[in-house]
Amino acid sequence: MQTQKIVIEKEEDVSLAALSVHILAEKIGFSVIATSAITTATSEIARNVVKYATRGWATLKILKDEFRTGIEVVILDIGPGIADIDNALKDRTSTSGTLGLGLPGTKRLVDEFSIESKMGEGTTVRMVKWDQK
């Protein structure tokens, strides 16, 4: 499967990454809800790259198995990394504050989610959304 790569350095690149995912999802016939879910998830994570890292990349790929089609989005960045991933993934109320990374919500939007981070190096997030046919 062909892979699409998008550089993320500035605000406009966030929109480009999200739009690219949106177009890909529509192209392969994702439902409206699935399209919106993976698009919003991509936007949230890509925005973290612009806010907190030096630069990053989004890689988009179509996945297929016997029963379904999916989109894999991997976003990696060169940046400070996340000190406490478990804490970053905790759902919090607005009164108790969040780390502002949008990770808990993004994880709920997709079917598969993984994150790796190294302090002083950067972070890689992998997301997969499947559209059940």
Add this chain to the structure above:
Amino acid sequence: MTFSTDGIVFQPIGDAVIIPLQGSIDAKRIETLRQKLLDYIQIHKTKGVIFDFSGIEIMDADDMQGFKRIAKASELMGVPAVCTGLTDGLVAGLITVKADTDWVVVAPSVKDALRGIACKHKRS
């Protein structure tokens, strides 16, 4: 008469203005919209603002915060802001990421939004 500036369209209807949003949203566009809208309200003495989101397919929590700032700025000028046209996909995504939506005043259609704005001004 429709007025357009920097890619933002203002469609006056009665005492209100409709802003049909198209394409993608980013922080720069939201900031431009905020500035232009406040100018528009000042010049045209608008009594209500309707954001029509039906042309928007991509939006995240940060974008929602941007629109909150626009709506709050409009309210500070005494002009209520109403949203219409939010699609099921957008809504599902925004709710899942727990975007701040408490400020959102929604109407099922532009017509209902106009009616709501007219009623509000009749009462005040």
